[in-house]
Amino acid sequence: MIQDLGTVYSAEILRRIRSRPFIIGMLFGVLAITLLTRLPTLLEGAFSGGHSIVLVGNPALTARAAPLLADDYKIVGTLASGPIDDAALKHYHAGSAIELSAQQDGLHVLVYAHDPGTLHKEALTQALLPLQLQLVTHRTAGAVTKITRIPITVETVASRFASAGQAMAARGVAYTLLFFLYLLILINSQLVMSSVAEEKTSRIAELLIASVNPAALLTGKILASATLGFLQLAVWIAAAVFLGGGGGGGGTAQAQGDSGILSLANALDVITPGLVVAFLAFFIIGFLQLATLFAGAASLINRTEDLGSITFPLVMPVVAAFIIAIAALSSPDAPLAVVCSYVPLLAPFVMFARIAVSNVPLWQVAASVGINLVALYAIAVLAGKIYRVGMLLYGRSPSLRQVWSVIRS
Amino acid sequence: MLDVDHVRKDFGSVHAVSDVHFRIGDGTTFGFLGPNGAGKTTTMRMIMGILVPDGGKITWNGSPIHDDSRRHFGYLPEERGIYGKMKVRDQIVYFGKLHGLREPNVSKRVDSWIERLGLSVYADRPCAELSKGNQQKVQVACAAVHEPQLLVLDEPFSGLDPVNAEVLLAVLREMQRNGTTLILSSHQMWQLEELCSRFCIIVGGANRVDGSLAELRSAWPTRVVRVAPPSDSVRALLEVVAGARALARADGAIDYQVPATTDFAELLRSLVAAAPVTGFEAIEPSLHEIYLRAIGETAA
Numbered sequence: 291m292i293q294d295l296g297t298v299y300s301a302e303i304l305r306r307i308r309s310r311p312f313i314i315g316m317l318f319g320v321l322a323i324t325l326l327t328r329l330p331t332l333l334e335g336a337f338s339g340g341h342s343i344v345l346v347g348n349p350a351l352t353a354r355a356a357p358l359l360a361d362d363y364k365i366v367g368t369l370a371s372g373p374i375d376d377a378a379l380k381h382y383h384a385g386s387a388i389e390l391s392a393q394q395d396g397l398h399v400l401v402y403a404h405d406p407g408t409l410h411k412e413a414l415t416q417a418l419l420p421l422q423l424q425l426v427t428h429r430t431a432g433a434v435t436k437i438t439r440i441p442i443t444v445e446t447v448a449s450r451f452a453s454a455g456q457a458m459a460a461r462g463v464a465y466t467l468l469f470f471l472y473l474l475i476l477i478n479s480q481l482v483m484s485s486v487a488e489e490k491t492s493r494i495a496e497l498l499i500a501s502v503n504p505a506a507l508l509t510g511k512i513l514a515s516a517t518l519g520f521l522q523l524a525v526w527i528a529a530a531v532f533l534g535g536g537g538g539g540g541g542t543a544q545a546q547g548d549s550g551i552l553s554l555a556n557a558l559d560v561i562t563p564g565l566v567v568a569f570l571a572f573f574i575i576g577f578l579q580l581a582t583l584f585a586g587a588a589s590l591i592n593r594t595e596d597l598g599s600i601t602f603p604l605v606m607p608v609v610a611a612f613i614i615a616i617a618a619l620s621s622p623d624a625p626l627a628v629v630c631s632y633v634p635l636l637a638p639f640v641m642f643a644r645i646a647v648s649n650v651p652l653w654q655v656a657a658s659v660g661i662n663l664v665a666l667y668a669i670a671v672l673a674g675k676i677y678r679v680g681m682l683l684y685g686r687s688p689s690l691r692q693v694w695s696v697i698r699s
Numbered sequence: 700m701l702d703v704d705h706v707r708k709d710f711g712s713v714h715a716v717s718d719v720h721f722r723i724g725d726g727t728t729f730g731f732l733g734p735n736g737a738g739k740t741t742t743m744r745m746i747m748g749i750l751v752p753d754g755g756k757i758t759w760n761g762s763p764i765h766d767d768s769r770r771h772f773g774y775l776p777e778e779r780g781i782y783g784k785m786k787v788r789d790q791i792v793y794f795g796k797l798h799g800l801r802e803p804n805v806s807k808r809v810d811s812w813i814e815r816l817g818l819s820v821y822a823d824r825p826c827a828e829l830s831k832g833n834q835q836k837v838q839v840a841c842a843a844v845h846e847p848q849l850l851v852l853d854e855p856f857s858g859l860d861p862v863n864a865e866v867l868l869a870v871l872r873e874m875q876r877n878g879t880t881l882i883l884s885s886h887q888m889w890q891l892e893e894l895c896s897r898f899c900i901i902v903g904g905a906n907r908v909d910g911s912l913a914e915l916r917s918a919w920p921t922r923v924v925r926v927a928p929p930s931d932s933v934r935a936l937l938e939v940v941a942g943a944r945a946l947a948r949a950d951g952a953i954d955y956q957v958p959a960t961t962d963f964a965e966l967l968r969s970l971v972a973a974a975p976v977t978g979f980e981a982i983e984p985s986l987h988e989i990y991l992r993a994i995g996e997t998a999a
């Protein structure tokens with residue numbers, strides 16, 4: 291059995307590593323990770339024109355307003371007076387012009403914009419509120435600042451993170467790892483499925499099963515896929531480090547979190563050995579559950595064209611798990627997140643997301659792992675039966691009733 | 700010794716095999732016959748340990764079939780399959796390894812099989828680029844590369860042109876000489892008749908007849924007598940043989956079906972005395988005829 295398993299394992303590794311789907315999957319992953327890590331920076335640069343403004347009005351007034359607007363807007367020019375038209379905005383490469391005037395009842399603002407939707411009134415009101423207070427109450431800037439500044443201190447309670455910045459960084463890391471988990475499990479499970487389908491549709495299955503124990507055949511195939519999954523992971527992490535945001539280590543965690551860009555320095559700060567173990571454990575459990583199910587299902591098809599119809603219902607739980615896990619990053623202790631972190635096929639994603647951003651009690655983690663290992667055993671027995679019989683079935687695809695009778699046998 | 704002892708296999712309400720039994724001694728070449736759907740493939744799958752019998756048992760050298768005994772078996776299923784993208788040599792090496800061969804032994808055996816089957820030109824080409832006949836030879840090599848003690852071949856000649864069929868026949872004869880036990884299922888009766896020393900014909904999942912060709916023939920109730928040249932005297936003499944029946948005329952001869960119990964020496968003496976007879980033959984039934992009668996298609 292071990293000898294057979296080794297033979298199948300090494301042959302599968304060689305066959306798959308040379309296969310087009312594996313190479314394409316690997317390259318697609320590198321490309322996607324590079325884009326995802328670079329995208330926020332690229333988008334910020336590409337779409338910053340919408341926040342570029344020209345200040346118009348009395349120079350004394352615009353000089354007082356400029357510091358208040360500098361945090362949210364890029365001031366590309368100031369004008370004492372109009373007219374403000376398309377040519378003027380284009381001249382300054384600005385998305386809008388903000389004309390300020392001090393009236394008896396306070397500050398009046400007139401906005402000229404190419405796209406009125408790009409400039410939010412509430413945000414502008416908030417930014418100019420200190421100037422409005424100065425004009426209405428005739429107080430000094432210092433006095434107004436005293437009034438508007440409310441000291442807020444955040445005390446973390448039962449949190450594993452020392453600061454809000456670290457918590458933000460942890461969410462970024464969790465999101466990235468969840469994405470890896472999703473891609474790894476889905477791509478590699480589908481590769482197992484393709485491999486089984488290839489053997490079934492090429493009709494080599496019977497020759498194989500006559501030569502080797504079906505359990506060794508399926509196990510060797512799945513272990514080879516898991517190994518290649520780890521190889522993919524290593525390549526993707528290297529891509530994230532060297533091609534993605536790895537170079538941008540500057541700035542505080544808070545600033546990084548606020549900007550939405552996760553640097554390698556911040557990531558390393560929150561990646562603990564426990565998180566790595568959880569990632570690997572839930573990858574193995576999730577992958578084995580799904581790959582075994584996929585293999586069993588693939589053994590029932592007769593044509594590769596039928597793969598799509600059986601893939602869809604099996605992929606749905608993974609997509610749902612990914613969506614729930616993303617939501618669980620914000621509310622790790624929400625009842626739905628807690629329940630889903632025990633449910634087979636969902637738990638590898640949801641429990642991992644909860645572990646990444648909160649202090650999940652150890653008993654919950656142990657219970658989740660235990661339930662999912664039992665589920666994995668049940669799935670392996672069930673899919674193994676289907677696989678053993680399905681690989682020999684040709685002609686019309688078996689009905690659900692026939693599949694059920696195979697499972698019961 | 701392979702002992703198939705009254706095995707049964709059901710698939711839901713379908714009784715694929717209800718009662719099949721035979722014994723095959725070491726080194727025997729065994730012809731396993733039956734119409735489509737008779738249960739041949741299911742029986743062969745049970746022998747190979749792919750399916751587990753619902754009743755009865757199968758033993759190899761007195762022990763039930765298990766993974767270790769399967770390592771000494773080879774199987775060419777009816778459903779031909781191949782890894783299209785894998786090279787011919789790699790494919791045969793893979794199956795050799797699955798059967799427990801290791802380097803450097805596996806490479807030597809693979810080269811030998813590639814040579815024997817005339818596949819040297821294609822050894823480093825992907826299997827998908829080969830003709831169907833050559834792909835089938837690759838499958839034979841995959842099934843036999845480990846030089847099994849028992850080789851089960853389901854329709855090994857189907858799809859082969861006469862030249863490749865001869866190549867396969869030569870390989871099987873060589874394996875016979877080396878003492879390999881062979882089970883052959885085929886509808887090409889003349890090839891089986893030439894190769895096999897024992898036969899079993901099954902119908903509806905159960906034995907109909909089994910034994911050596913001589914035993915099957917001895918159970919056959921009639922023989923065909925061919926006499927040349929045809930003449931009225933000969934015809935008149937044959938007509939009076941009890942149970943005789945005239946058959947379609949052969950070129951330059953006359954054929955009569957007579958009971959197997961006929962005294963052929965006495966009949967020949969009578970014919971020679973009555974007419975100038977230049978040819979006399981008491982023709983034994985062919986495997987094809989025995990098969991057709993056994994499955995109930997044509998009565999003797």
